[in-house]
Amino acid sequence: MLENPIVVALDFDNKFKALQLVDKLDPCLCRLKIGKEMFTLFGPDLVKELQNRGFDVFLDLKFHDIPNTVAKAVTAAAELGVWMVNVHASGGLAMMEAARKALLPYGENAPLLIAVTVLTSMSSEELQLVGVHASAAEQVTRLAQLSFDAGLNGVVCSAQEAHTLKHRFGEDFKLVTPGIRPQGSDVGDQKRIMTPKSALDAGADYLVIGRPITQAAEPLAALEAIYQSIR
Numbered sequence: 061m062l063e064n065p066i067v068v069a070l071d072f073d074n075k076f077k078a079l080q081l082v083d084k085l086d087p088c089l090c091r092l093k094i095g096k097e098m099f100t101l102f103g104p105d106l107v108k109e110l111q112n113r114g115f116d117v118f119l120d121l122k123f124h125d126i127p128n129t130v131a132k133a134v135t136a137a138a139e140l141g142v143w144m145v146n147v148h149a150s151g152g153l154a155m156m157e158a159a160r161k162a163l164l165p166y167g168e169n170a171p172l173l174i175a176v177t178v179l180t181s182m183s184s185e186e187l188q189l190v191g192v193h194a195s196a197a198e199q200v201t202r203l204a205q206l207s208f209d210a211g212l213n214g215v216v217c218s219a220q221e222a223h224t225l226k227h228r229f230g231e232d233f234k235l236v237t238p239g240i241r242p243q244g245s246d247v248g249d250q251k252r253i254m255t256p257k258s259a260l261d262a263g264a265d266y267l268v269i270g271r272p273i274t275q276a277a278e279p280l281a282a283l284e285a286i287y288q289s290i291r
């Protein structure tokens with residue numbers, strides 16, 4: 061297990077409330093993820109504020125566009141100094157290769173570049189509705205292979221697929237897993253879920269956890285309980 065596998069998903073519409081929580085967290089114990097809501101509301105300044113507090117930031121904007129546009133978007137993310145950035149694997153091989161090549165000038169300072177496979181909020185049945193006639197697990201494997209072939213650092217998948225992917229792609233290919241739900245917590249809109257401990261046992265490298273922490277009456281206690289459960 062990585063020493064610091066938890067990435068707290070900061071999904072807030074209020075910067076003050078988000079920073080109130082952040083100021084109780086220890087950058088040695090977790091990383092932070094900024095997604096579409098907070099980035100749209102508060103922009104790169106928020107990323108800087110979190111970095112100034114010592115946190116690694118995962119910029120979860122899931123770029124999905126033509127190769128040239130995505131290459132420029134990941135370059136902008138690299139300029140921001142984020143720790144991790146992502147694209148949608150369904151954008152295709154050429155798009156992912158363009159993104160990877162755009163980060164080459166940053167060398168060791170480049171953010172980790174990962175690709176979203178199948179959103180953890182989607183079941184196999186929902187995939188059928190968008191014309192994908194494979195199971196979620198099969199589609200995740202297909203898109204992870206494409207991401208691997210494009211030379212990316214890893215993928216976003218559900219922990220339910222972690223065992224298969226880790227076995228197939230090896231230790232260096234990082235598995236970033238949202239849809240993490242401690243025993244007894246609200247599932248919400250997530251479909252392919254796992255507990256923190258089972259996810260790590262299955263081979264997940266990073267656990268992305270939002271509402272079970274951010275919406276808890278005592279977020280710090282919730283985070284601490286998750287740490288206890290994975291030690």
Ligand SMILES: O=c1ccn([C@@H]2O[C@H](COP(=O)(O)O)[C@@H](O)[C@H]2O)c(=O)[nH]1
Pocket residue numbers: 069070071095176178179180181216217238239240248250268269270271272
């Ligand atoms: O497949 C995906 C990709 C990204 N996410 C993001 O992770 C967090 C999960 O938050 P919870 O509150 O723990 O459900 C959220 O920011 C999503 O945008 C994902 O859930 N699934």
